[in-house]
Amino acid sequence: MAFLKALGSLLRDSGWTDVLVQAGVTTVGTADSFLSAAHVTKTRHAHQLTVCALYQLMNAAYEQYRLSCQALREKIMPVDEWKVVMTENSPTFHFWALIMQLEVLVRAFLSSVRSGDFMLYQQYIAKMVPVFFALDQHNYARWMSVHVNDMKKISAIESVSHEFQQGHFVLQKTGRPFSRLALDHAHEQNNAIVKGDGGAVGLSGNPAALGRWMVSGPEVARVIQEFQRTLSPPEKDSEKLGHHEQSLAFQVDFADNVTKIIDVIKEAGNPFAERTCDFLTLQSTEIISAATHEAMKSMLTTGMQQYTSFVEDRLKTKTKKFSDPIKRNNMVLIAGTKRKKKGTGTCKLSILKKNNSLFSRLYIACQTRPGGLDDFFQHENHSTPPSLSSEGQIRPGLKSRLMECLEQLSPPEAVRSDADVLILDGAAIVHMIRPGAAKTFRAYAEDVFLPHITLLLQTVSRLDVIWNMYRTDSLKKTAREVS
Structure with a gap:
């Protein structure tokens, strides 16, 4: 949840929530809640849709580059080399490539927990820590560094490491695949069962009562669950069923939402095909300040340096106190930065590109079916009429x-x-x-x-x-x- 909040702070005012709303994936209020991860499952699903859409948009941009090189008879760079070049030259490409990288990290971490893979868990949770350092979330950065260090020490203990390798660092409540839970998540579920309708309210003020509840709580939860199974026994083959996201209806709906997001982003322009030196938001003509782009470029490097220094100085050599304050980076993010409008020349160039693509499709359509310009212009061919708006913004007037x-x-x-x-x-x-x-x-x-x-x-x-x-x-x- 904390990492989803950090990801939301990077995406705030980037146009991401506007894309989700216009694609019909969610409503305005729910989309805004994704930035603070108010609902973890819905937020995680939104990022999963986004990373799939961004991956396809990146592939489409590379295919467009490859076709242009073939037409001009130029040398075609491999996809990895092309990504490096575009990251250095296009701030917009770099930002959304970074977002895609962090969203993949979230999915990989979740996969390590759900499948009980201890090696992957160690690998990906260590990659999360520098992000917390870079974004000045020092409480999570401090204690996650301790957790990663403890996991490395546990790996050296053969008996404990063997159990963890078997997936016993997480909890398996059912026989369904890819459904394991972290221990704190399982504790929260047991607490919800024991509490019921306010049954455990006020125990934190009485240490003796709280201690008894902590000891007896899991056992009470087990008894309640056994009683519920007795009243409504599960189906015989319920434990052999697959994950709920493997159903055909879920997969069709997921693919449809990804397609909608891609269409909305393409309408405003593929961010991975942007070759200008300006840092542009989605669904907008606003240009983000250069300071924000510089912060995004150095974010992971700065976070890794702080993480390495923290572990060396406070956990290994102990030359500094563990509680000493950590230096703040105060990175300039998109939210709260002063933005300026895209230049008139850039706007006109973008409109010409869209019109060129529109007339190309019209020419192809006229080859296979009857029709002409008169029939074509009887219908709206823009989501926002050019007579009333410019680049999606209504024209002001007196x-x-x-x-x-x-x-x-x-x-x-x-x-x-x-x-x-x-x-x-x-x-x-x-x-x-x-x-x-x-x-x-x-x-x-x-x-x-x-x-x-x-x-x-x-x-x-x-x-x-x-x-x-x-x-x-x-x-x-x-x-x-x-x-």
Whole structure:
């Protein structure tokens, strides 16, 4: 869970949650909860979908590079060499390659626990520690370093190491494959059974009662589970069934969600095909600061240096106290950084690339079926109409410019109507009446605004003043962000 939170801190404001929402994988509120790992299972599933989508996007980018080299008769680099070159030249490629690497690390660590592979467990948990050091999560960094060091010492004890190699460092509650649990996870499940509906609340304040509960709790949980099995015996072959994610329905739904995520990302541009020197977010035209890119480049190296120094100075030579503070890195992440808009030239180039791809598909379609440009342009061919938006952002404008069009349709006529009710736009009246000698809002209201309203009220029996309300789902939200 802690590592998922660290991964969420890297992905915050990167556009990742927007992609999940637009792909229909989850809702807005649930997607935001993935950043803090509020629900571990759902968050882990979201990262699993993401890493599959990123892997396919990286392969698609390499295939595009290979085809372009063949067309230009240039030498084609091997995929590993191509990754190194793109990582050095493209900040966007480097960031999402790093995210994919960390998501694979999460899946590998989970696999080591679920399968009871002690060697893999040691290998991958040691790779997690530098990330905690780099992101200043010192509590986890400090005690996970101790845990990794203890696991190495246990490996030297033949009898204990043999048991751990057999998978006895985790717990197997059922006969299902790939379903083992970490010991702390199993304890939490037993505690939930013993507690019931608040049965163990308040025990932490009484040491004697807490001790009795800790001793008797697992046994009580076992008795409860045996009683439940007696009331509803399981099916004969239930222990031989496969993992729940091996069902056909789950696999089809998983593949469908991966395809949706890929389509949404491709619509904004494949991040692994980005060749600019700017660090761009998904689903946005924003450019991340260069300081964030430098922090991402040095994150794993800095974390590994701190981890190595911590183990050497505090666990081996003990030249420093274990409780001494650890130096903070204060890395500049995407969240909270000042961003700037993508340049006009870059935006136009991106639009031209999309249009080029669109007309290429149109040309291919016209070879096999009847149709023409007139039929093609009768339908929307962009998710966001270019007449109303630019790069997915609605075009700002002034309402006063509409008057030029409206005046041509309806020439003004000096006709006075006998009205009983007058409705005024409060904001328009404020902009129309000059404040004059008024220096404060109170003076403006008493000396300028209210007298004008009173004068107008003499000609009608009722006068209403309407004020704007800026709702969160209104188009005015974009105007406020621009201003």
